[in-house]
Amino acid sequence: MIKRMLLALTLLAACGRGVPEGAEVVVAGDSVMAWNRSSGTSVADQLEARLGAPVGDVSLPLAQVRGGTGPLNIPNQLAGLSPEWVVLNGGANDLSVGCDCNDCAATLDQLISADGTRGAIPALVSDLRARGSQVVWADYYTSPRYAGTDCEGPYRMLETRLGAMAARDPGVTLVDMDRVFSPDDLSLFARDRLHPSETGSARIAELIAPVLRATP
Template structure:
């Protein structure tokens, strides 16, 4: 039953996925990027409207950095993609599937090492950079469902490591969604108190758009 639900979500969220031939910008990642796509309000939709330019979108709910089949694997989403900019996120589904909130060290190390140079995330970013893409990694906001709990801590560790990774390459930028989100502003979140509302997706697009003008 679980796999039927995931498959249905994939079908539902696949509408609008793809990379236009002339797209200089491609969005990849998990449900935070893909949410609101069916209503024309995803992060890629917001960038497309704000920039007046084609934006590719290959993100899908339930996608992981490590594991996941086909487009449910974030590196696989980007196979063959060559664009000036790649905007992506990831890691939440890896953490939620493979560790409890208080015992995530091994999963974090597989995703990205303490110094930000090793692991699946730096390997993906290095591959994209070798293709000539500039990378914007969108770090997660704090969702109301987890605010004030032990589940915040692994994400702070992830952010610290991502920041070290971005600091070592001028072609990599970390965009922190917490700069434009507040966990106590429920208008930014869907009814599940986890994913972004259309307003939240627009906030993420608004955070990222100025970085593309650099």
């Protein structure tokens, strides 16, 4: 079973969009970003259509900020890249592996401290900023699968900490996908009631595109 999963991920990576020459925007992160790639309607695909310019995509399902090997580690996805903009998300798979929804304090601290200055996420963002990239971090929406459960708590805390991080640097923008998602609108979600549908990926792109167009 594990071998089949790894093979599937390898095939997915092989057929991924990659980073076309001249791309000034690169999308990285986990399955929320990568979903719908097979139909050409992932977040990166939708951004490319809206911006009228090439957009790279190195995101992969199951990717983590701290864990994962190779491209299943989000910092590794971005190794050697320094585009004008990096659009990314992450942390859900770290939380899934590192804790249950009732005891996530340690995992959250490893990802990002309460003041947004320490942890794997600020380290990644600081590295990208040092390369000259501006960063758009897309905070998770609430999915129907987890709405109204204890799992909402850790994600609210993650959002607060991400906001503290973004407030410290004008080159970092936090966008909240909850602004354009509602767990009650099932048209925004795939059949698993967790990942975005094609319409959901379009909503994410519509949320992010204006930030990218506002390049000084």
